Amino acid sequence: MSDTDLAALQQEFTTALAAAKDAASAERVKSDWLGRTGKLRSLTEQLGKLPPDQKKARGKAINDLKLACEAAAEARLRELSASGPKAAPADVIDVTLPGARPRLGRRHPIYATMDEMRAIFAKLGFEAAYGPEIETAYYNFVSLNIPLDHPAAEPFDTWYLDDPDAATRPYRFLLRSHTSPVQMHVMEGRKPPIRVVVPGKVFRTDPADASHLPVFHQMEGLMVEENVTFADLKGVLSIAMKELFGAKTETRFRPSFFPFTEPSAEVDVSCLLCGGGGCPACKGSGWIEVLGCGMVHPRVLEYAKIDPEKYSGFAFGMGVERIAMLKLGVPDIRHFIRSHPLFLRQW
Numbered sequence: 001m002s003d004t005d006l007a008a009l010q011q012e013f014t015t016a017l018a019a020a021k022d023a024a025s026a027e028r029v030k031s032d033w034l035g036r037t038g039k040l041r042s043l044t045e046q047l048g049k050l051p052p053d054q055k056k057a058r059g060k061a062i063n064d065l066k067l068a069c070e071a072a073a074e075a076r077l078r079e080l081s082a083s084g085p086k087a088a089p090a091d092v093i094d095v096t097l098p099g100a101r102p103r104l105g106r107r108h109p110i111y112a113t114m115d116e117m118r119a120i121f122a123k124l125g126f127e128a129a130y131g132p133e134i135e136t137a138y139y140n141f142v143s144l145n146i147p148l149d150h151p152a153a154e155p156f157d158t159w160y161l162d163d164p165d166a167a168t169r170p171y172r173f174l175l176r177s178h179t180s181p182v183q184m185h186v187m188e189g190r191k192p193p194i195r196v197v198v199p200g201k202v203f204r205t206d207p208a209d210a211s212h213l214p215v216f217h218q219m220e221g222l223m224v225e226e227n228v229t230f231a232d233l234k235g236v237l238s239i240a241m242k243e244l245f246g247a248k249t250e251t252r253f254r255p256s257f258f259p260f261t262e263p264s265a266e267v268d269v270s271c272l273l274c275g276g277g278g279c280p281a282c283k284g285s286g287w288i289e290v291l292g293c294g295m296v297h298p299r300v301l302e303y304a305k306i307d308p309e310k311y312s313g314f315a316f317g318m319g320v321e322r323i324a325m326l327k328l329g330v331p332d333i334r335h336f337i338r339s340h341p342l343f344l345r346q347w
């Protein structure tokens with residue numbers, strides 16, 4: 001027999017193996033060919049009749065064929081046992097069963113409120129600006145006319161990210177305690193006219209209670225142009241509050257103090273529940289405080305290298321959580337971070 005015959009035998013074996021439809025038939029093919037009385041066995045027996053110079057090469061060719069056939073038989077057996085009748089049920093799909101429906105996520109009420117606020121101010125010509133949550137003491141305090149060792153800094157107390165060092169204090173890193181540092185970045189980066197709102201996360205050392213969280217959100221507003229007056233401030237905020245809380249909402253400005261504005265005011269809106277008549281939610285006053293505002297302090301403009309003789313501006317800032325609590329009727333600010341699915345799915 002020649003080597004060509006060996007190749008033909010291997011082909012024959014491969015065909016027989018492929019024709020075996022289950023493990024038992026494959027075992028039979030293997031035994032018919034490779035067993036003690038198998039077809040390949042007789043090849044070895046013929047070796048003895050060959051001349052000595054051909055024996056070695058022929059013996060090796062027969063052995064290679066045997067090894068190849070054994071490997072093929074093992075592979076086919078593994079294949080058949082993996083896809084045997086036992087494995088079948090896992091592949092069956094019952095198309096009549098209802099599908100697994102993934103639960104859809106939704107925007108967190110704080111971010112939904114922040115988007116709504118940003119859209120209202122966009123209609124009034126304010127673009128959104130963003131800044132870093134890690135600031136220096138210079139931007140968080142000094143440039144906003146808050147001296148570092150002054151009691152005015154106390155309400156804005158925050159976490160510092162490096163060691164205290166008196167000489168470099170204005171350059172200490174901290175987590176910003178209001179969005180106002182972004183005002184300064186914006187004013188440093190461009191010339192008036194400026195109209196921006198700054199939505200973002202802020203940090204304070206306040207312990208969590210029904211109306212405080214150590215991490216919350218603010219939206220700051222800044223307008224700097226020639227001849228901006230307190231009347232512009234009142235106009236913009238009155239319109240914005242009507243958009244935010246409803247067309248019947250009245251606005252009231254009360255004198256207040258902030259280091260970065262002069263004059264400064266707190267803004268109240270007519271109570272959303274009683275419409276101004278007085279109820280427990282507004283403690284009988286008919287008004288609810290929503291934000292702080294004022295005319296940008298000339299010293300703040302000077303820090304930003306904007307001439308306070310030529311330009312004036314106003315700024316305002318409000319807590320997004322506070323607005324969301326009023327709009328959605330949420331009694332405790334901590335509900336927003338408890339993230340209970342039933343609570344969050346209401347909106």
Ligand SMILES: [Zn+2]
Nearest residue numbers: 271274279282
């Ligand atoms: Zn009320």
